[in-house]
Amino acid sequence: MSVKLKYQGVLDLGETLGIQNGNVEEVDGVLKVSGVAGTPHEKNLIWDKIKEAGGELPSDIEAHIEVADDSVYHRHTVASGDTLGKIAKQYYGKAGKYTAIFEANTNILKNPDVIHPGQELVIPNL
Known part of the structure; x- marks a missing residue:
């Protein structure tokens, strides 16, 4: 091969x-x-x-x-069915790290339990 x-x-x-x-x-x-x-x-x-x-x-x-951009770990576009916990599990391996994602996105998120499809979230470097 x-x-x-x-x-x-x-x-x-x-x-x-x-x-x-x-x-x-x-x-x-x-x-x-x-x-x-x-x-x-x-x-x-x-x-x-x-x-x-x-x-x-x-x-x-x-x-x-x-x-190209190491100021953030990634940028994630919210899909239907996503939660911050599910997104945190995908990128960090632990759902409990959702608070880091919420804190990095307080400019567009007011409640960690409310996210909408199409929103682009910053996934911060930890």
Whole structure:
């Protein structure tokens, strides 16, 4: 199996996320990828996908992923059925961290129990 084929899921995710200035080349059996992710969360998603395909310390891929906006962890557009707890669980692994999201968005949120589809929330760095 070619290295590029092995990491095709990484390349597909990069395309889905809209990684900017992406570059991919295979040199001597090592896949070299680079680009600019929008947020730290997107960069983490890429690294998680790399580890999923190649293990914890893969030697057949070199990735240089920069981040365009590291002032926030991510920006999340509220979907129907979302709650701050559910969003906190998605990004931080703990629903109880919803208060950090609420505090970062008091400019548009007045009550942590009331969010609406279409609102764009800042997911702060913790």
